[in-house]
Amino acid sequence: MSDLIITQPAANVLTLSSAAPQFAGLASASSAITVDVTLTTANQVYDITSVSLSAGTWIVVAQCQFYSSGSGVTSYSARILNATSGAVLSSSSSMHPSQAGGVANANMGCIVTLTATTTVKLQATANVSSRTVRYLSSPGNYDNATCIQAVRISP
Numbered sequence: 001m002s003d004l005i006i007t008q009p010a011a012n013v014l015t016l017s018s019a020a021p022q023f024a025g026l027a028s029a030s031s032a033i034t035v036d037v038t039l040t041t042a043n044q045v046y047d048i049t050s051v052s053l054s055a056g057t058w059i060v061v062a063q064c065q066f067y068s069s070g071s072g073v074t075s076y077s078a079r080i081l082n083a084t085s086g087a088v089l090s091s092s093s094s095m096h097p098s099q100a101g102g103v104a105n106a107n108m109g110c111i112v113t114l115t116a117t118t119t120v121k122l123q124a125t126a127n128v129s130s131r132t133v134r135y136l137s138s139p140g141n142y143d144n145a146t147c148i149q150a151v152r153i154s155p
Contacts, residue, residue, distance in 0.1 A: 025056055025155030032147035036067075037133040039126045048133055049148055050083065050121040053114055057154040060089065061109040062122045065134040065145040066096070073098045075127045078106035080148065083119040103138050113154075122148045 029051040037048055048064065064078040079091040090110040096102035106124070124133050137145040 027152040030149040032144040033135040036135055039131045042127055042129040045123050045125045048122045048124050050119050051148055051150055052119050053150055054117050055114050056152045057113045058150045058152050059111055060150045062148040064106045064124050066104040067132045067134045068102050071098050071100045072128055076104050078124040080108050081121045081123055083121050
């Protein structure tokens with residue numbers, strides 16, 4: 001497709017182009033689990049997945065799908081963690097009722113400015129043992145039910 005030029009009076013020229021814009025510093029990173037992660041021990045924090053982010057300002061979002069094949073009310077928590085500093089960047093909690101096959105979801109997001117390359121982790125815990133973080137959605141069994149994604153918006 002060629003450029004479209006619309007000319008205004010005198011020196012005012014407006015040019016519209018089909019070329020994609022270039023954003024300095026724009027980048028992305030993502031990681032999704034490809035197998036279920038068992039939360040074996042109650043109240044223990046587990047590393048679920050992570051991304052390595054270079055210096056800059058990032059929008060980071062994460063989602064975590066929890067599952068229990070057994071009955072019993074369960075509280076879940078998930079967080080986005082700066083693995084270098086130990087700072088919790090965002091967190092979310094969820095609960096599912098006392099039923100076998102119950103699912104719960106936690107969704108988080110934050111904006112973070114990093115001065116050096118940093119590992120950012122998605123972590124999770126449950127207050128009952130033998131719960132699961134799912135890689136497939138339930139119902140539906142779609143991939144990427146648990147993942148972390150980031151977009152750098154400024155270098």
